[in-house]
Amino acid sequence: MKKTVGLVKDKGYNNRQRCVSFLKALEARDVSTMLLYCTPDASMHVVPLGSSFTGLVHSFGKFFWNGFLESFADLKIIFHDMHWIEEEAEKVTLLVTLQAIHVFPFAGINSSGSQLDCWHIFIFQLNDLYQITSIEVNWNHPEMKAQLMHEE
Numbered sequence: 001m002k003k004t005v006g007l008v009k010d011k012g013y014n015n016r017q018r019c020v021s022f023l024k025a026l027e028a029r030d031v032s033t034m035l036l037y038c039t040p041d042a043s044m045h046v047v048p049l050g051s052s053f054t055g056l057v058h059s060f061g062k063f064f065w066n067g068f069l070e071s072f073a074d075l076k077i078i079f080h081d082m083h084w085i086e087e088e089a090e091k092v093t094l095l096v097t098l099q100a101i102h103v104f105p106f107a108g109i110n111s112s113g114s115q116l117d118c119w120h121i122f123i124f125q126l127n128d129l130y131q132i133t134s135i136e137v138n139w140n141h142p143e144m145k146a147q148l149m150h151e152e
Contacts, residue, residue, distance in 0.1 A: 012089035015126045016082060019092045022132060023122065027077045031065045038132040046137045049107065057135060067107075072100035072116060080119070094122045102148050107141065114148045 018037055025033040035058055044061040046053035054060070069075065081095040100116045102109070121138035 011128075011130075012084055014130045015089055015092050015124075016084060018126060018130045018132065019082075019094055019122070019124045020079070022124070023077050023079075023094065023096060026065060026069075027075055029069050029075065031062055031069070034065060035062060038135075039127065042131075042133050042135070044135045044137070046139045049139060049141060053107075053139075057132070061135070071102065071104040071106035071111070072098075073103045075100040090126050090128075092124045092126070094124075096120055096122065109145055109148050112148045112150075114150070116144060116147060118143050118147060 022034055022037045025031075025037070038057045038061070040058060042057040042061075044055060044057045044064070046064065053064070076099040078097040078099065079094065080097065083093040084091065097119045098116060102112050102114050102116055104111050118140050120140050123136040123138070124132050125134040127133050
């Protein structure tokens, strides 16, 4: 008798893959897929931009990511580091660099045509169904402004 053996991945693996898939959908400019990875009540907070940059992923997040994608062309995401503790597999932290060309004003930064090459930290919380329940983005806004506005 022939037996088929399937690979069962652990919770941490599945959660890590979901977070990477979320960011790959961002790179592919596919906000609809990004939203599919999130619960309907998933929250998002963009640090350090303040309370105006906090809300539900399906409303505020959709607005934020669509605005970002409209403002930056040729987005590339470089993955640098991923952190998780298996006992706390529902929390995944990713350090990435966003590279893109600034073509339209975004978050108080006028369009410059400059190249963005800036790191950001994404902290995801997930549930038992591998759905994202919250996203905290440690947005490196001061570095973005310095690069795009040619500040020292």
